[in-house]
Amino acid sequence: MNYEQCECIVTIATFSAYHIFLLDKARLSALLESNSRCSLYRSLLWRLTRKTCRGVSCTLPLVQSRAARLSPLLRFGDKIKEAHARYDTNRVHLFAEMKILQSISMLYCACYAVTGHAQAYPNKPIRLIVPYAAGGNGDILARVDAQMLAEGLRQQVVVDNRVGANGIIGTDLCAKAPPDGYTLLYAGNGHATNPALYDKLPYDSIKDFDAISLVASSPLVLAVTNSLPVTSVKELIALAKAQPHRLTFATAGTGSSGHLSAILFNTMAGLDILHVPYRSVSQATTDLISGQIQVMFPSFTSALPHLKARRVRALAVTSAQRSALLPDMPTVAEAGVAGYQMTIWNGILAPAHLPKPIVARLNAQLQTIANDRDVKERFASIGADPDHSTPEALNAFIKLEIAKWDKLLRAAGVRID
DSSP states (O other): OOHHHHHHHHHHHHHHHHHHTTOOHHHHHHHHHHSTTHHHHHHHHHHHHHOOBTTBOOOHHHHHHHHHTOHHHHTHHHHHHHHHHHSOHHHHHHHHHHHHHHHHHHHHHHHHHHHHHHHHOOSSOEEEEEOSOTTSHHHHHHHHHHHHHHHHHTSOEEEEEOOOGGGHHHHHHHHTSOSSSSEEEEEETHHHHHHHHOSOOSSOTTTTEEEEEEEEEEEBEEEEETTSSOSSHHHHHHHHHHSTTTOEEEESSTTSHHHHHHHHHHHHHTOOOEEEEOSSHHHHHHHHHHTSSOEEOOBHHHHHHHHHTTSEEEEEESSSSOOSSSTTSOBHHHHTOTTOOOEEEEEEEEESSOOHHHHHHHHHHHHHHHTOHHHHHHHHTTTOEEOOOOHHHHHHHHHHHHHHHHHHHHHHTOOOO
């Protein structure tokens, strides 16, 4: 038992004793002053009058609601009334003292059963489910966050790559796990787009999860093959409009971040660049380099080596602001498609109904990680930025993303059977 848990239990016990024995504060104070264990009892009275516990949200309404569940204790009040008629004052006080101690013991056991697991968290390894392949952008970021979480929580955090079905397999595994804080999900864009891509999911992307915090955002690169006669976004748009249905863009599959970026680009620029899905980013990149495919939206991780070797040409980045890795590269919005913004986002979710103290503990630790200089440098090396949000903000963001992509994907006729 830690300090906060003890204080919460003591406050509940004191408040319950105060009402059970129908003693006003003056009489209770006199009882405590006359008792040989006055230091303990004065501490109890102090907590009663203070009405709050340090480090624990424990207001009187909350105390009342918890104490009300322990209805057997309320019968002690009637016993005290009967005792007044039969015994002298000292014996009544003695009887009250014994009942207070009994109440505290019973409340201790009940409260420990309810709150003990949250206060002791974490006391065993945490599993961080990553629904992406090992070595990819999301996996690299997840491993950095897992390492930092382990250091902050002083408990092992194990990365568990569960790949398949556009992230559905790993996400479903988290949704069905116990809400105890020992199974977390490193979610991304697919969490918000899968509801529009699939007729039926084995989980609800909102109701079956509790949001913890955003943790990262990464732009993509609008890249073209070197043989394509364009050097800017405006030139690409003009060429695509002059040759409708002739240009193609490569992706790592339907619903991937590159696919989403291209759909948004087509929609906002009024183009019809054709989609060619591949089994992997490496295969798609190979055909972009050879010229079989003209356009692609790769992540920084996969694009940078080829950009440095000048095997492909970058026209813009997809984020709202320029990237520190390519400071001279304009954004797509700056280069000709006003309002365009597309990033790979990542956030940590947990199974629904996670205890609030655990949510708060994880969120606070993730805020520390987001502000860590070493984390910023490690994220920047692959073109990402650490991020942080409140649980409520992440939940609202996911809802907006679901609505946004549902509209875009349905309009584009994109579905996965």
